[in-house]
Amino acid sequence: MIYHVVPLAEWEADPGRPYAPASLAEDGFVHCSPDEATTLAVVDAFYRGAPRPLVALLVDEDRLTARCVREPADPAPPPGVAEGTLFPHVLGPLDRATVRRVLEVRWDDEGRAAGLS
Template identity: 55%
Template sequence: MLLHVVPAAAWSADPGLPYAPASLAAEGFVHCSADEVAALAVADARYREVAGPLLALVIDESRLAGEVRWEESRGTLFPHVYGPIEREAVVDVLEVRRDADGRARGMAS
């Protein structure tokens, strides 16, 4: 399973279409994380100032049409999905719990 952190508004924007964040057009892939610890670090680094709820999409890699490549960034391997995320590949959606300062503290169903 892979995790992808996304603002709730972005995930719900086009529910009938595969999810294709801006990074897919800009970089050619969707950034994902291998586990909760890495996903929470991404939430802190990239989404701390984003208002509103944050979600972590739990993605079944076997249901993706796009290729998943494990690539190095700052000494850590991250899964990158080279294509949009089919809604059918998302097997769970967790809420990223944040404190008053916006720091990610955990995930909940």
């Protein structure tokens, strides 16, 4: 499984179509993370101000119809993520059937991502 972070409202906006976030048009791929710990570090670095609830989609990489490549963070991984960590980048929309679970990001009292449930 790979993880993709998105505000719940955005994920639910057009349930009849494959999911294609703005990053697909802007960067050419859907940003994903390889595991829960990396996902939480990404949330802390880039999504603290995102609309809530914020969710992590657990995507079955084996069921993707778009190609997925693993690449290093550019320019550097977020704090808490080891140098050399490879991030999955999906080179097309996510078919909704590839999403196995939708987990909500839990926050601690200081506004940091504390887990997924």
